[in-house]
Amino acid sequence: MPYVMVAPAMTFLLVFTFYPLANLVYLSFFRYNLISDKVFIGLTNYRNLLFVKKDFIQALKNTALYSFAVVFFTILLAILFALWLEKDSKINRFLQKSMFTPYLIAMVSTAYIWSWMFDVDSGLLNAALAFVKLSPLRWLNDSSLAIWCIVIVSVWKSLGYYLLIVLASLKSIPSEIIEAAELDNTPWLRKFFRIILPMISPQIFFLLITITISSFKVFDSVRVMTNGGPGNATDVLVTYIHRYAFQMNMRVGYASAAGSLLLGILMILTVFYFRFAGRRVHYQ
Amino acid sequence: MHSKYTGFKLRRLAVSGISFTFKLFMLVLFLFPFYWMIVTSFKTYGESIVFPPTLLPHTFTLEAFEQVFTRLNLWNYLKNSVTVTVAVIVIQTLIGVPAAYAFSRYSFKGRGIMLALVMAAFMVPTQITFITVYIMMSKLRWLNTLLPQIVPFGASAYGIFLLRQAFMQVPTDIIEAARLDNAGEIKIMTRIMLPAAKSSLMTVTLFSFVGSWNSYFWPLVMSNAEKVRPLTLAIERLKDQDAGINWPVIMAGNMIMVLPVLLIFLLMSNKIISSMGYRGIK
Amino acid sequence: MKKLFVVLLMGALLASAQGLAFAEAVGVTEPITITFWHARGSTVDAEWLAKSINKFNATNTLGITVEGVYQGYFSDVQAKTLASIAAGDPPTIAEISCTAIPVLATQDLLVDLAPYVERDGFDMDNIVEAVSDYIYYDGQIITMPYTRGTAIMYYNKDMYAEVGLDRAPTTLEELNHYAKLIYENSDGAVKGIGYTIEANYYQHYLIQSLNGMGILDADGSGASCLEDGSLLRFLTDWFEWTEEGWCAVPALSSASSVVQENFNNKSLAAFVSSSNRATTISNNAKANGINLGMAFTVGYGGYSAPIGGGSLGIINRGNTDQEIAAAWEFIKFLMTDEQVAGNHVATGVLPATYSSIETDIIQECWAENEGYKLSYEQLDFASEIRFSPYVSEWSSIVKSAMSQLIQGRNITPEEVVQNLKDEAAALF
Numbered sequence: 002m003p004y005v006m007v008a009p010a011m012t013f014l015l016v017f018t019f020y021p022l023a024n025l026v027y028l029s030f031f032r033y034n035l036i037s038d039k040v041f042i043g044l045t046n047y048r049n050l051l052f053v054k055k056d057f058i059q060a061l062k063n064t065a066l067y068s069f070a071v072v073f074f075t076i077l078l079a080i081l082f083a084l085w086l087e088k089d090s091k092i093n094r095f096l097q098k099s100m101f102t103p104y105l106i107a108m109v110s111t112a113y114i115w116s117w118m119f120d121v122d123s124g125l126l127n128a129a130l131a132f133v134k135l136s137p138l139r140w141l142n143d144s145s146l147a148i149w150c151i152v153i154v155s156v157w158k159s160l161g162y163y164l165l166i167v168l169a170s171l172k173s174i175p176s177e178i179i180e181a182a183e184l185d186n187t188p189w190l191r192k193f194f195r196i197i198l199p200m201i202s203p204q205i206f207f208l209l210i211t212i213t214i215s216s217f218k219v220f221d222s223v224r225v226m227t228n229g230g231p232g233n234a235t236d237v238l239v240t241y242i243h244r245y246a247f248q249m250n251m252r253v254g255y256a257s258a259a260g261s262l263l264l265g266i267l268m269i270l271t272v273f274y275f276r277f278a279g280r281r282v283h284y285q
Numbered sequence: 286m287h288s289k290y291t292g293f294k295l296r297r298l299a300v301s302g303i304s305f306t307f308k309l310f311m312l313v314l315f316l317f318p319f320y321w322m323i324v325t326s327f328k329t330y331g332e333s334i335v336f337p338p339t340l341l342p343h344t345f346t347l348e349a350f351e352q353v354f355t356r357l358n359l360w361n362y363l364k365n366s367v368t369v370t371v372a373v374i375v376i377q378t379l380i381g382v383p384a385a386y387a388f389s390r391y392s393f394k395g396r397g398i399m400l401a402l403v404m405a406a407f408m409v410p411t412q413i414t415f416i417t418v419y420i421m422m423s424k425l426r427w428l429n430t431l432l433p434q435i436v437p438f439g440a441s442a443y444g445i446f447l448l449r450q451a452f453m454q455v456p457t458d459i460i461e462a463a464r465l466d467n468a469g470e471i472k473i474m475t476r477i478m479l480p481a482a483k484s485s486l487m488t489v490t491l492f493s494f495v496g497s498w499n500s501y502f503w504p505l506v507m508s509n510a511e512k513v514r515p516l517t518l519a520i521e522r523l524k525d526q527d528a529g530i531n532w533p534v535i536m537a538g539n540m541i542m543v544l545p546v547l548l549i550f551l552l553m554s555n556k557i558i559s560s561m562g563y564r565g566i567k
Numbered sequence: 568m569k570k571l572f573v574v575l576l577m578g579a580l581l582a583s584a585q586g587l588a589f590a591e592a593v594g595v596t597e598p599i600t601i602t603f604w605h606a607r608g609s610t611v612d613a614e615w616l617a618k619s620i621n622k623f624n625a626t627n628t629l630g631i632t633v634e635g636v637y638q639g640y641f642s643d644v645q646a647k648t649l650a651s652i653a654a655g656d657p658p659t660i661a662e663i664s665c666t667a668i669p670v671l672a673t674q675d676l677l678v679d680l681a682p683y684v685e686r687d688g689f690d691m692d693n694i695v696e697a698v699s700d701y702i703y704y705d706g707q708i709i710t711m712p713y714t715r716g717t718a719i720m721y722y723n724k725d726m727y728a729e730v731g732l733d734r735a736p737t738t739l740e741e742l743n744h745y746a747k748l749i750y751e752n753s754d755g756a757v758k759g760i761g762y763t764i765e766a767n768y769y770q771h772y773l774i775q776s777l778n779g780m781g782i783l784d785a786d787g788s789g790a791s792c793l794e795d796g797s798l799l800r801f802l803t804d805w806f807e808w809t810e811e812g813w814c815a816v817p818a819l820s821s822a823s824s825v826v827q828e829n830f831n832n833k834s835l836a837a838f839v840s841s842s843n844r845a846t847t848i849s850n851n852a853k854a855n856g857i858n859l860g861m862a863f864t865v866g867y868g869g870y871s872a873p874i875g876g877g878s879l880g881i882i883n884r885g886n887t888d889q890e891i892a893a894a895w896e897f898i899k900f901l902m903t904d905e906q907v908a909g910n911h912v913a914t915g916v917l918p919a920t921y922s923s924i925e926t927d928i929i930q931e932c933w934a935e936n937e938g939y940k941l942s943y944e945q946l947d948f949a950s951e952i953r954f955s956p957y958v959s960e961w962s963s964i965v966k967s968a969m970s971q972l973i974q975g976r977n978i979t980p981e982e983v984v985q986n987l988k989d990e991a992a993a994l995f
Contacts, residue, residue, distance in 0.1 A: 014402060230819045251653070
């Protein structure tokens with residue numbers, strides 16, 4: 002009986018998740034453009050990817066920088082805001098709801114709105130800078146600043162969601178423990194690091210993984226805001242793979258090799274987190 | 286004595302006053318992009334490129350919206366977005382609930398492995414699977430239909446995982462009692478499990494809705510014809526080849542895309558937030 | 568005896584090979600609908616194309632209906648056409664850019680039009696020679712020129728006259744001199760000249776004026792511009808011009824639209840763009856009160872210009888004989904004098920046939936607008952990239968590298984050349 006109940010789900014997962022995974026790695030050893038036949042070329046794609054051409058490494062660096070920045074700022078701000086807005090009051094609830102709204106709208110919409118605000122000639126942000134007598138910045142056109150613009154957009158969009166999760170886990174700390182700490186007159190900072198943080202660490206750890214993984218998959222915002230530019234300063238792994246698969250004469254084999262490397266990274270990240278953070282997590 | 290007390294009270298008032306002001310400031314900061322989108326969409330093109338920009342439109346106009354409606358076949362895109370989203374939610378529920386139920390209450394051979402696979406699947410993004418699925422869809426000649434946007438998402442690993450958690454919390458005695466009453470599995474699922482997991486179900490549905498409605502990458506890859514493209518891809522059509530980017534028009538288009546979601550949120554915000562609070566606990 | 572047998576066998580093989588290559592020209596027997604994927608998205612282009620299609624649909628006696636679908640820029644048409652061929656439902660005809668033609672032709676994806684040309688007595692000599700390079704491949708006729716174009720310089724006559732240049736510049740050095748003056752005189756408010764990045768088009772002719780070849784070698788199998796210093800020289804110069812400020816840096820997205828916009832609001836005095844946009848640009852200039860000048864493009868030491876644009880090709884896979892035959896009828900229609908002349912006058916694309924030039928439509932237009940005649944005359948010294956299967960990819964790679972240098976500005980020209988050498992090693 003149970004087999005009947007899980008069969009549809011497992012079939013879908015096998016066909017649309019696991020088979021494509023295996024096929025991706027398989028294709029990475031070929032030269033293939035979907036029209037002519039596949040040509041087996043062994044590790045050539047990987048060699049070009051990692052050693053001959055430089056643009057994959059650049060995309061990798063960009064993605065890593067972006068991911069770590071997003072994880073760091075999102076979790077930091079989520080925790081700070083959660084602590085600040087913990088009390089149940091009208092303004093707190095309203096602020097929580099408002100901060101959550103960006104999470105619900107499409108990333109493309111967010112990207113368009115922020116692209117407009119980042120506009121160099123008539124954008125709001127440069128107007129704000131001019132208002133305080135600072136010189137305008139080139140934002141998305143500046144190769145060192147562009148990636149941070151995209152980080153800002155990502156943090157703005159998801160902060161509300163992660164805030165609520167941290168809030169929920171804060172609320173789940175048994176009140177006896179909080180009360181005990183309060184009776185002891187523990188200084189606030191100590192209270193945070195010795196009691197609150199360990200109690201919410203499972204959730205934080207879970208967030209760490211999920212945010213990192215979702216950051217490595219970033220595509221929509223980059224594509225709309227900079228399309229990888231200027232140059233390839235904001236080229237990320239997925240825009241790289243997409244471009245090679247669909248725009249550069251459909252080098253599917255090569256794109257698959259890049260995709261396989263992305264997969265490898267995600268797997269390593271997951272293992273790494275489970276190992277490293279596992280030691281620090283405090284379970285009840 | 287008296288002054289110290291007042292002094293203390295005053296300090297408390299001041300602190301909470303500052304805190305309140307700061308919160309208002311945060312509110313404005315966070316919501317400003319929305320305001321900006323709305324304001325820009327009612328401006329004329331000429332006014333939108335003025336520097337420094339005007340906080341309120343000097344000429345309030347609907348021409349941006351007019352352009353959106355004349356240049357795009359909005360109905361087509363809207364229809365697609367709705368069809369895909371609803372179909373995905375329905376299929377995911379039909380497939381996910383039984384699976385979650387089985388994983389939560391039954392012990393069968395291979396359960397461990399299958400569960401591990403579900404967890405693993407959760408980690409595999411569409412950005413990895415898209416190449417192969419694209420090839421599959423092109424071989425099936427499905428690329429000019431809505432199917433590639435629906436079928437691959439039939440099983441939601443996240444949904445199964447979350448529902449399983451929720452189902453595991455249902456006290457065994459209730460189920461035992463139902464079994465004693467000769468209740469069939471479907472009855473148990475619909476009468477006992479689902480109501481108990483209402484909050485998780487809401488979370489999962491919201492997650493699917495948001496994921497599907499806002500999906501950009503997947504439909505971009507999987508649609509070969511305008512007639513199957515959803516709203517998220519419609520905005521690109523608003524970029525004219527010979528003129529610069531007409532921001533009011535783009536913002537008007539965005540407003541149309543964002544409005545349904547915001548409206549739903551406004552109506553059900555409390556329910557949505559409280560369901561958020563339930564997740565990630567255990 | 569054995570020798571005779573071998574000779575006979577060879578003869579038979581040759582005869583059958585000949586038969587294989589020479590497919591039959593079919594006639595259209597019943598009403599049919601065909602699809603045409605194109606890149607004609609601007610208001611002016613779309614309008615003209617709609618007129619053409621409607622006229623054909625209304626007047627052809629064979630019951631053929633053409634459905635035009637706009638797919639984006641040429642690169643989008645290329646990507647989508649290839650994708651649809653792989654998916655098994657390609658369009659019947661596509662407007663294919665010069666970079667895409669080799670990709671399709673070398674994979675045998677374009678129908679050989681020769682049988683149709685023969686059957687209907689289509690005069691191939693009537694086609695303007697300068698745009699006939701991408702028509703033939705391997706003894707076959709694979710495309711017909713449709714929206715071929717060259718790049719011309721559009722400039723603000725008044726602004727240039729103010730700094731002392733009252734005629735079009737004849738060399739790049741001259742252009743740069745006056746462009747710089749405009750920038751300095753306006754205290755940096757107005758930039759003198761702007762280029763967008765299309766490596767196989769705009770930058771190609773600039774490099775070609777240095778080394779006679781452009782970004783790709785004549786045989787299409789290598790890029791000696793990397794070794795002979797011409798690319799390095801050009802990149803260093805271009806970087807300097809943008810660094811000094813008088814040469815505009817292309818925008819990250821919709822670069823050509825931004826350039827036109829800046830020209831229209833008078834913050835840019837000149838820019839290089841496709842001659843295919845002539846009508847749109849002159850309409851906008853008129854609307855903004857700008858005295859528009861159109862001139863030959865200039866390279867190092869004199870005139871230099873590219874040829875590019877789109878041609879019509881019938882897709883070989885996934886289309887029935889009937890669809891192919893119907894597509895040929897549409898192509899024939901588009902190549903009639905009235906259509907070719909109208910195309911040129913309405914949108915600015917190059918006239919593809921000699922006979923169309925004789926028509927009143929074009930002669931009158933040229934009498935009134937020197938700019939249109941200009942693009943045709945420029946063909947005398949214009950050149951296009953050689954037919955090569957590497958064009959498409961190599962120009963993407965070079966474009967990306969140039970983007971890094973000019974827009975990103977976090978790399979040196981030497982590093983760019985070195986990176987391109989690495990890329991060339993992986994590609995060729």
